Amino acid sequence: QVQLVESGGGYVQDGGSLLLSCVFPGRAAWRSYGMGWFRQAPGQEREFVAGIGWNPDLKYYVTSVKGRFTISRDNVKNTMYLQMNKLKPDDTAVYYCAADEDYSGLDLMSRPNYWGQGTQVTVSE
Numbered sequence: 001q002v003q004l005v006e007s008g009g010g011y012v013q014d015g016g017s018l019l020l021s022c023v024f025p026g027r028a029a030w031r032s033y034g035m036g037w038f039r040q041a042p043g044q045e046r047e048f049v050a051g052i053g054w055n056p057d058l059k060y061y062v063t064s065v066k067g068r069f070t071i072s073r074d075n076v077k078n079t080m081y082l083q084m085n086k087l088k089p090d091d092t093a094v095y096y097c098a099a100d101e102d103y104s105g106l107d108l109m110s111r112p113n114y115w116g117q118g119t120q121v122t123v124s125e
Contacts, residue, residue, distance in 0.1 A: 002114040004097050009119030012087055016123070020082040022097030022116055034103025035073060035080045036112070039093035039121075046096070050082060053105025060105055064090075087123045094118040 008020040020037070024030040036051035050071040051060045059071055070083040080097060096119075098112035 002099070004099060004114055004116035006095070006097050006116040006119040009095060009121045011122045011124065013124050014087065014089060016087050017083070017085045018087065018121060020084065020095055020097075020119060020121075022080045022082075024078045024080070024099055024114075026078075030078050030099070031075045033099045033101050033113075034105055034109065035071075036098050036100065036103065036109040037071065037080075037082050038096045038098060038109075039091075040096070040118075041093040044093075048108045049095070051103060051105055051107075051109045052080065053103060055105065058105030060107055062108075084121070087121075089123045089125050092121060092123050094120050 005023045012018055032054050034053045037049045038046050039049050040046040052071045052073050056073050068086045073080045097116040099114040100109050100112045103109045
């Protein structure tokens, strides 16, 4: 079982920025996996936020983060990133990275194979 490793969460004021990272440890096949970010706020279901295909030019964002968040990947470092700008209190949640061997980056990710442990992002008013 692969455990993805996230980092970069924290506390920021409204309008601030954070950079999340996710490492896919020790597998050469990582480059064939699509990657994505989900988030879960208290009392709410986990929702998909952004995804990137094995082809890094293929990216998908949900409407609520489009224009504010940028997803990217470094296939040499086995690492995916989520640059979050213009953060809002509604972005407060635990953020999870995920890997899906069938994900293209063109739509929502529905059945990840692997998850990270989650990192808390808190945006104050």
